[in-house]
Amino acid sequence: MIDATHAADAACWVPGAEGHPDFPIQNLPFGLFSPPNEGPRPGVAIGDAIIELTALVAAGLAQQVPADLAVVLATQPLRQSLRRQMFQLLGDDRYRPAAEPYLHAAADCALHVPVRIGDYSDFYAGIHHAVAVGKLFRPDNPLLPNYKYVPIGYHGRASSIVASGADIVRPCGQLKALDAETPVFGPSQRLDFELELGVWIGPGNAMGQPIPIANAAQHIGGYCLLNDWSARDLQAWEYQPLGPFLAKNFATTISPWIVTPEALAPFRLAQAPRPDGDPAPLPYLWDETDQASGALKLDLTVAIQTEAMRAAGLAPHVLSRSEARHLYWTPAQLVAHHASNGCNLRPGDLLGTGTISGPEDGSQGSLLELSMGGKKPVSLPNGETRAFLQDQDTLILSARACAEGYASIGFGPCVGRILPAV
Template identity: 60%
Template sequence: MIDETHDYARTSWVECANGHGEFPIQNLPFGVFSPGQERPRGGVAIGDQILDLAKAAASALLAGEAKIAAEAAAAATLNSFLALPAAARRALRRRLSDLLAAGAAEAGEVKTWLYSARDCTMHLPASIGDYTDFYAGIHHALNVGKQFRPDNPLLPNYKHVPIGYHGRASSIRVSGAEVRRPNGQRKAPDAEAPTFGPSQRVDLELELGIWVGQGNELGQPIPIGEASDHIAGLCLLNDWSARDLQAWEYQPLGPFLAKNFLTTISPWIVTTEALAPFRIAQAARPEGDPRPMDYLWDETDQASGGFALELEVFLSTRQMREQGLPAVRISQSAASHLYWTAAQMVAHHTAGGCDLRPGDLFGTGTISTPDDRGVGSLLELTRGGAQPITLPTGETRTFLQDGDELSLAGHARAEGRVSIGFGPCSGIVRG
């Protein structure tokens, strides 16, 4: 679905959008914002500005499907907008792109719809009914597995089924929310009994968030060939983890307090329409790996179910900020390292009849590279805390300390296309 909105040569009369590293006119992601003390409502990022969809919906400059979509997106959450068919999202995207394009005759009126992003507060894009965290980053699974099962790091089911668990939606927040160090039980390997107190092993997880668009009825699985139509867009996602709590509590049912204290996402939904030029083939499975079962296999999905997304992790300590030092990049990964596609996650999630709803959120699981250059957690980077990393100040880290700021960044890049980004996804750890 590549069209004129993706044109490399298209520029905007909103000058700050031209050459913008995150939100050029080719992106136009959707989010929920509030200017000053005003009510939250839907908006679209364009450079360093936010276009007010409530004002757009009230204007005579929109009609038909574009107006219907704008009206749905003008609310305090985007759930109704996400529930619309993809054709309505595309109609609104194309109309907004035309109105924001250089030379647009309507620029004078549209200019009154804009707010400076720095004067606005961002909110969760949708009311998230359910959150599911997958484990689709195979290199992360291998790296973690080797620490506990050196001779057999992957469990037998991993290459047959997209592994996932249901997480806690209530503690998902947008970038900038404070990361409070969680309390819980932990038990040292040589201790006779567990203790209760603040986690000493707070970690990050570099993930992508997958926003569900149209849902399905209970008992009606989504076929793999239609699964992409139920994905509205992506965001960055950091599923903060307390590794010491997790090690004690996760058997037999999986993580609990270790994961439910906070999940941070970037505030903008980068739509599947904006990402169309960055679709790539799913990485070929290594020779000898099993072919996915028929309900998980679709030739089109294999040919274009991946995304050309570069992902980075930056760390800044309190001392670094006091000394005016920039954050240091500790990881550089890519979405191509996912073992399962987003469509396969949707198809499997619903295979048993589970109903998804607009605004549900998936986490892909930690996305790591085969080497240390792009591991998506400190658990991997420091070998479970055995090999500290050294920072420019001479400080060392095994896991995150109070005052540490962790930031994720993501950009879609392809030859002959304007790069687009996801915006901020960061948080500072507090005791």
Template identity: 60%
Template sequence: MNWWTIDETHDPARKSWVESADGHRDFPVQNLAFGVFSMAETPGTRIGVAIGDRILDLGALAAARLIPLNLTEICSDASMARLLAIPAQDRRALRHALSDLLCDEARRPVIEPMLHPVEACMLHLPTRIGDYTDFYVGIHHANNIGRQFRPDNPLLPNYKHVPIGYHGRASSIRPSGVPVVRPTGQRKPPEADAPIFAPTARLDYELEMGVWIGSGNDLGEPVPITDAAQHIAGFCLLNDWSARDVQGWEYQPLGPFLSKNFHSTISPWVVTPEALAPFRAAQPPRPEGDPQPLPYLSDADDQAHGALGVMLQVHLTTQAMRKAGLPPHRLSHGPATNMYWTVNQMVAHHASNGCNLTPGDLLGTGTISAPEREGFGSLMELSQGGKSPLTLASGETRTFLEDGDEISITATAAADGFVSIGFGECRARILPAR
């Protein structure tokens, strides 16, 4: 079975006895995302399943032997390290068991005590992230940024031949809600003769999706493009915060360093490939004249199903807006199909030289932007590098983020004839530099 196989768990007529699940923006019973949570009255962390505005304790289900017996030990863990690595057929079996339990009214008396209000819980990273790699597959973002520096040739010659990426810092990735401290770094203002060491003046967000690696590969063994999907355990939202002025000074000749490694924010829920099966889409065809991928990156099934029918949104609130009770200002919205390379191509390329991917590794897509301004995925694009300030409903203007600003990323997977699902929120507020 492929990860785009649709079955009874996706049936739009399927309803849960958990009242808040029906019509929930992110977590109807057709989703069943996994995460790690804790409660004030109970020590330690546990694996949970998002259902409406509740979290189902997976460890409690395992103790009651209500899930596949071969998964009871793994589902009782304090993190998702081992759960991410299970084979797709086991993940599918667990999904079916959870769906049946949450839709069978007769099971309600037993299962309901295992549900916890999400507002009474704290969400954590799904697991300790071993390695983090950020790609650059959003071609419209690459064009928009490149055009600011190379108007005639915005894309570098290799862009359409190879999925570009760099190794980021895993230790500074945090779940939604953890504030971002404005980083201090070395930068060179245009009017200065020498660099200075000061808080960034050009703090930016980046709209991305995250890809959780499941089963890995041995060192020296590539992952064929036809097998890449078997190494993907799920998806999340990602904001790879950027200090643009630090980046502009440090990235020559190498890539981003201190401008990116101070903090990255992810949504804490892992949305499985099985949940996204109804929302698989054909990869947009390459423009006429573009080179075709080399054979190790070419697969007909991947081109037919490798894109994600997900709509992404970014909202901003400022201190003044919150004080005045104003609604969030939408900065951008656009589809995740604005990616030049598929997720499978990212995985296959990453391992093509024999690099060993391991369970719990995280890949970022890079900033996803649309061709139109309303879909730009960063302030660097929206403000044209700081030249065109944005005016907010409060009358304030922004070129880059200020202290007290809060960025929230959300996403919805939708397709005709199916119940839409979401990813939860990827949110953080900016604190002053220390």
């Protein structure tokens, strides 16, 4: 899958695109954007600009582009062809006079959830997060017996997934203090973030027809960042026996650009070997090729900017740095397991990986871990502390793919600000 579109020295005539931290010509992610005072339309991010796909088609500069990007996700040859077309168009100076009028400054545009999401499922595939959280509640038995056999997951709420930049209203729900006999209803006091990757489903499968693990990677149409906002106090009271509900379904923020598997080809890794004593995955989850190259080499960062920091002109403070390689299951294993009972996945469905924490201090993917359940609040540079999120706090997730000999690419920001409860 590695070809000329990944060359580190590939030229691009778009000002500022060469060496761009997220969107150089080697990336070319797809998204849905609105220019000022206009409606949504598909585009491709390049540097600090967006090139409008439908306008290029109308001008005879590109082949037909479906208005629904789910079709692009679902059709690998189309997705690959569009990416190669954009690479040629944006890398050859001869096309500049004809194509430049269809560039829009990204800062002037609104970005949207790129496709209509039919279904959303969230996994729990970050083992370091699972162990750390388990220790808070079950110090002697942090992982339940099924964790290393089954990719644990639950079905989330697609309607409350929002694109980066949307404000998040603090949720209300039932809360029960440890020393209280009965619950009360009110705003969550233990609001948290979760650092995750989103996996976009490309081609689907017919109901009743599982996806074999050897083919599962071909059903992935792209990736994004995902912040699964979590109300920990609501969750503690409601999650038994059936799992998260109001603690999770109020909002999920994603980065708005679909970073394709083709763009990430140079950044594949072997899945980390399982520790001695861990069971091997069952055969329906085991594929040698997936184990050899099914993980992703991504550096992940979480930063916070409080209202006081903004007022003082202080930059966001990095809370955590982690890596996608810490996932216990590969994205392909998540897809194969999801469909293993015959569940029909559809183009544009979204899977969350679960919180991606690392084993070292400072690599935790949630405040629940960073503050040890609220017992040790995190200190910020301006003297503030945070055990959990406060109103007007802004969270910024970012991802960078780096490998020797290749241009680095990113996902763009995944940003949300907390507003007071209604």
